[in-house]
Amino acid sequence: GAGVSQSPRYKVAKRGQDVALRCDPISGHVSLFWYQQALGQGPEFLTYFQNEAQLDKSGLPSDRFFAERPEGSVSTLKIQRTQQEDSAVYLCASSLRQYNEQFFGPGTRLTVL
């Protein structure tokens, strides 16, 4: 079956622009996670949804980062007024329940110039 998909795969933004990154989780998966991965490092947790409820956003680095999952399926990570330090790969993962293994998408590589 289809896995987790993310779009766009690559995004180049000028500093100060707003960006929106999309995640389509596996159908029926209740839990959805966003991670940020800087070059050469492991993924770092950003935020977690259970259905449409955002239960943990402790990893969001600033109030410029905002995530939503209004209907409990597709999720969008929005970054306002992008800065160069936001350049990273943004990974989305979903799982059937919060304690099951997570299935990751291919990520969106964001480059802020």
Add this chain to the structure above:
Amino acid sequence: DAKTTQPTSMDCAEGRAANLPCNHSTISGNEYVYWYRQIHSQGPQYIIHGLKNNETNEMASLIITEDRKSSTLILPHATLRDTAVYYCIVRIRVDSDMRFGAGTRLTVKP
């Protein structure tokens, strides 16, 4: 969650077993050991997890020491496609997120 320590990099000959160690000396009784791997330009891929018993699946085996302070992921017959970064993660099963470290970069050589 307990912290994990892994070697930065390892090499393995194609066809041989790859043994990837992980130290997690502060692990608590309700924490699981998870292994994921990340092939270049892809998202992490689940491999295996365990609590205290050794586990085996079609991809790998997980050996956890009796005191649970360390574990070893074994790829029995490494292929070139197993070249990846391997992450050992300790996680309370009901936790929502996972804390990745830097992982071990495994290079399988012909």
